Amino acid sequence: MTWDVDMQNLNLTETSISFQQTKSIPANKIAERILHGEVVIIRKCLQKIGYFECLQKASLEGIQQAVGQEKATRIKNQGFEAVHKIIDLNELSDVSDRTYEVIRSLAPAFSKALVKEVFQTQKPFYFEKEPNVRFHIPYDIVVKRKQEFSKFYWNGKITPHGPHHDSWYQCPTNSINIWIAMGTVTIGNGLNIYPQVHNKRLPCTPEGKIPHNQYFESALNFHLEPGDALIFHGEHLHSSEINSTDATRYVISLRLTLDKPNFLESSPYRYDYIYSECNDSFKAKCTELIVNTSRQMLKKINTILPKQNQNYIISPNAVCGFDDTSTDFPKPIPVESTEDIKLAFDSQELPIGKIRPVSPKICVARLDNNQVVAFSRYCPHEGADLAGGYLRDQCIVCPWHNLPISTESGASPCQSLSKLTIFNCTEDNNQVEVQS
Numbered sequence: 001m002t003w004d005v006d007m008q009n010l011n012l013t014e015t016s017i018s019f020q021q022t023k024s025i026p027a028n029k030i031a032e033r034i035l036h037g038e039v040v041i042i043r044k045c046l047q048k049i050g051y052f053e054c055l056q057k058a059s060l061e062g063i064q065q066a067v068g069q070e071k072a073t074r075i076k077n078q079g080f081e082a083v084h085k086i087i088d089l090n091e092l093s094d095v096s097d098r099t100y101e102v103i104r105s106l107a108p109a110f111s112k113a114l115v116k117e118v119f120q121t122q123k124p125f126y127f128e129k130e131p132n133v134r135f136h137i138p139y140d141i142v143v144k145r146k147q148e149f150s151k152f153y154w155n156g157k158i159t160p161h162g163p164h165h166d167s168w169y170q171c172p173t174n175s176i177n178i179w180i181a182m183g184t185v186t187i188g189n190g191l192n193i194y195p196q197v198h199n200k201r202l203p204c205t206p207e208g209k210i211p212h213n214q215y216f217e218s219a220l221n222f223h224l225e226p227g228d229a230l231i232f233h234g235e236h237l238h239s240s241e242i243n244s245t246d247a248t249r250y251v252i253s254l255r256l257t258l259d260k261p262n263f264l265e266s267s268p269y270r271y272d273y274i275y276s277e278c279n280d281s282f283k284a285k286c287t288e289l290i291v292n293t294s295r296q297m298l299k300k301i302n303t304i305l306p307k308q309n310q311n312y313i314i315s316p317n318a319v320c321g322f323d324d325t326s327t328d329f330p331k332p333i334p335v336e337s338t339e340d341i342k343l344a345f346d347s348q349e350l351p352i353g354k355i356r357p358v359s360p361k362i363c364v365a366r367l368d369n370n371q372v373v374a375f376s377r378y379c380p381h382e383g384a385d386l387a388g389g390y391l392r393d394q395c396i397v398c399p400w401h402n403l404p405i406s407t408e409s410g411a412s413p414c415q416s417l418s419k420l421t422i423f424n425c426t427e428d429n430n431q432v433e434v435q436s
């Protein structure tokens with residue numbers, strides 16, 4: 001098949017990392033380059049492999065099962081972006097679960113089509129049995145049922161995921177993530193990928209979260225139209241943006257590996273990867289059936305098989321060790337106790353674009369127009385340390401879910417979140433002083 005793809009990719013080996021770089025890469029190199037950290041967008045991917053209408057219909061079928069024909073028809077007419085305007089909030093979990101069931105039954109077929117056409121390979125591959133459907137309705141609405149949706153089960157499906165590597169959640173370290181927009185995805189309800197962290201596996205808390213004092217560079221964000229696929233290595237640090245728009249963002253995502261899945265030790269999900277032939281000839285179908293059946297038996301005795309016969313690889317955690325020591329990450333001056341407080345300091349210590357913590361509760365920053373601002377240090381959403389954030393368009397941007405907060409008013413686009421306190425701050429005779 002000749003590809004007429006509009007690919008944007010990011011070569012992480014280059015020092016100036018910018019998503020503005022646009023160039024094509026040969027389709028047979030995509031998988032290799034993704035595992036080396038490049039992020040690829042294939043525009044109209046689903047349409048090109050002939051699956052857009054099928055998945056759109058399947059999604060509407062799931063929605064209809066949950067909320068009835070009349071609402072499903074309105075969503076069909078107004079687009080998935082209008083889901084939150086049409087369904088009741090108490091129907092959201094059912095919409096998600098029912099749609100998931102319908103999509104799951106289609107996963108083997110469309111995973112095969114994706115692998116065959118996108119990666120231009122006929123080799124067998126492994127895909128996750130359980131793809132995800134992700135309905136992110138605007139935060140100001142979903143927060144009304146905060147208690148229900150704060151359960152881990154909804155993390156990333158309905159509520160925004162914090163920064164993570166997929167292997168924190170027992171996914172293989174060689175997994176490729178395919179994140180497909182079913183409706184429009186805009187900046188403000190999409191995905192964050194932190195390119196500086198690729199190949200540096202960060203530690204996580206026992207709850208599987210990013211530690212508060214872990215800093216990393218700013219995120220890449222993406223605008224996607226329906227059918228576009230964003231493809232990236234699951235070991236990239238990534239998170240969801242908090243939905244600060246007035247549109248529902250609906251995405252289907254799946255993971256696969258082109259070689260045997262490489263799990264770290266103690267991976268409860270390792271049995272949920274299915275072996276599949278790409279080629280759909282009769283002979284291949286028979287082979288797949290035999291391989292999958294024998295795999296079902298073999299997985300029970302996998303650990304006692306010689307390595308070359310195992311259906312997956314298990315590496316000790318040490319092989320993919322934690323690394324948070326890189327000097328690439330901005331490390332703000334630690335201000336953790338009252339003794340460290342430094343509310344007055346030399347102007348030179350705060351160049352344009354820099355955020356600096358000055359007490360356990362306050363940060364200062366110098367904006368593009370040279371103005372110095374001081375604000376409370378922790379994000380009103382989930383308390384991320386804004387000392388690790390960055391500045392964009394006169395706003396402080398939270399590093400965890402990319403929420404922009406005004407340096408003038410302390411407000412964000414999410415009305416239900418409290419405002420950040422803005423402190424008075426002066427700059428005279430090359431001295432910055434914060435009045436707390």
Ligand code: FES
Pocket residue numbers: 242379380381382383384398399400401402403
């Ligand atoms: S936006 Fe989520 S913690 Fe800041």
Ligand SMILES: [Fe+2]
Pocket residue numbers: 164165166238
């Ligand atoms: Fe993830």
